[in-house]
Amino acid sequence: MRVIAGSARRLPLKTVPGMDTRPTTDRVKETLFNILNPELPGCRFLDLFAGTGQMGLEAVSRGAKAAVFVENNKKAASCIEENMRFTKLSERCTLLLQDASLAISRMEGQEPFELVFMDPPYGKGLELNLLQVLAKSSLITDSSLIVVETSLDTELSPAEGLGYAITREKAYKTNKHVFLRFTKQAMGEKDEKSNLPGQL
Secondary structure (H helix, E strand, C coil): CECCCCCCCCCECCCCCCCCCCCCCHHHHHHHHHHHHHHCCCCEEEEECCCCCHHHHHHHHCCCCEEEEECCCHHHHHHHHHHHHHCCCHHHEEEECCCHHHHHHHCCCCCCCCEEEECCCCCCCHHHHHHHHHHCCCCCCCCCEEEEEEECCCCCHHHHHHCEEEEEEEECCCEEEEEEEECHHHHHHHHHHHCCCCCC
16 A cells, blocks of 8 residues: 555555455555545545545645544554654644544534545444534535545435535445535525424
8 A cells, every 4th residue: 555646656554454444445546536636736635534544645645735534443543643754744634533423523613624535334324424424514615525435335315315415426346435515505405494384
């Protein structure tokens, strides 16, 4: 595993032994960042369930202004710290050793993120839970792009009821990336309709 492009290009990254972090392969990562490249310069990047930190580090290497890594596994967090130091990208990186929902709550009121990437454990329904938490926060705006890495059989269409629009899906052999935009205006309109007289 390595940084593919940018200022830290080709630098190898440390991984955590075992399969707990399930790192994204270089080929899948390269495909994703070829899609994200126009969004990266000067953006703030939020890496939820960060694992080794490779996604946020790739973003910063390619021109993101800053990246925040959220990881609640201590071994993985130590790995992220080592990778930040080795790539010399620490000054633009922040690591939060805590649960993703708690981290979002504690960052409330901070500068929003233009890009959010999440790769939660599969099969636990965490994707929609986190999208709901984000939808209620100040950390994303109408211009934010959220990318969810998940299993091929995970259905994220219910996110449309939270104010998201699925703009793209990219499937691979064993997983997929789902791209979403959040429209706070649409969410506000939904709330207003629910408060109209005669509505239950």
